[in-house]
Amino acid sequence: MKGARQEFFTVKAGYQIECPPQSDQDVLVLCSGWAFRYLQLADGSRQILRFLLPGDIISAPMIFSEDLNFSVRALTEVQISRFGGDDIRKKCLADERVMIELLRSLAESGRASYELAAALGQLPAERRIAHLFLGLIRRIAARSIMLHQRYPMPLRQRHVGDAVGLTPVHVSRVLALFRDRQVLTLVDGVLEVTALAELERLGSLR
Amino acid sequence: MKGARQEFFTVKAGYQIECPPQSDQDVLVLCSGWAFRYLQLADGSRQILRFLLPGDIISAPMIFSEDLNFSVRALTEVQISRFGGDDIRKKCLADERVMIELLRSLAESGRASYELAAALGQLPAERRIAHLFLGLIRRIAARSIMLHQRYPMPLRQRHVGDAVGLTPVHVSRVLALFRDRQVLTLVDGVLEVTALAELERLGSLR
């Protein structure tokens, strides 16, 4: 990416990641920390659409289209790198591989949102939560070598609930079940998986 | 599109629309009839991801990516036009506008799947069904002039259920409610909207 205009900035945990007026077309990449895309509904509830991990493009589905139809919020403190939208678009046309990589990311994002819809529509609470964790630990494992099935997971139960369409109290009950059955524990920002096979059985769609 | 390799074929109502071996990269466009994209789950249930109307690209999210992660099935008898994948890709690079149009379609598809996730995760049955119909009548109205708020809607209640994550029985109850409250009726493949304002109030996310 050398030669491209690029800057960094930081957003504190819990704050929205704005896409300021003139820079709608810019591309933001998450460098450290966690964030999430979500849709805010009129009745006050929100649907978390995807958790963003370091390396993810924050507004992946919108690199070419103009209007952003979702919001993004920092889950932990995050560091973000901004690339000029025009630079990126020029690079795409110049370098085949940049374009391919962007499209791959776009396709992955599309697949994920379809899986999410299927999970929300068809699975009961337990399996929805298993599906969420399964997707997350796979993405985490793809980024760093894991030890003892312990994964960083800086989510409150409210975030889990907003992601799978359940109330925090019910999330608490399901997590208690998982604990009792020795499937996993989520404590203090760390997810420990004790029965991966069971988690996969619950969380897999096919 | 003149000069591109192109063929037509037909699929009967209820049959799957296959993407045969060698032509995974081809682009299929729906010319007449209705179809739907869906994900088949291991337990036998399925989530309908999007209904396809004439003019829609059948595998829109997958023009560039190789593996198709969803299935497509004909809802009515459909006519389909096939374009060679290589031809399309060449056109994209040659003609800026073709690329733009494809990306617009892709972005629209992404927005729709996010809205679907939000509806499935956050809305109760009544509002989920309202949301489905609202999205459909807007797309139908954009394609042809409508009279008296009557829209062709060749869905069985089972399709509605698979699209919004409810059992056909409960869909029947909700539709009965809508009938009683004079909001809409769905009879014999025709949706008649009698209280559009109410439908919008129920089915809008924001």
Next chain:
DNA sequence: CGTCGGGTTGAAGATTGTCAATCGTAGTGG
């Protein structure tokens, strides 16, 4: 020491699913 956010738990209620019976309509074969 008080407060506050997050998690846990119980009890009650709302929503949605399951099971089963019924009805109408269209098709099918005698």
Next chain:
DNA sequence: CCACTACGATTGACAATCTTCAACCCGACG
């Protein structure tokens, strides 16, 4: 023309799932 069947829609009774409301605990932090 008449069973016979198959499918979709409807309805009732009941059960399972999930939400709501409330109380309580606990650690962090002023």
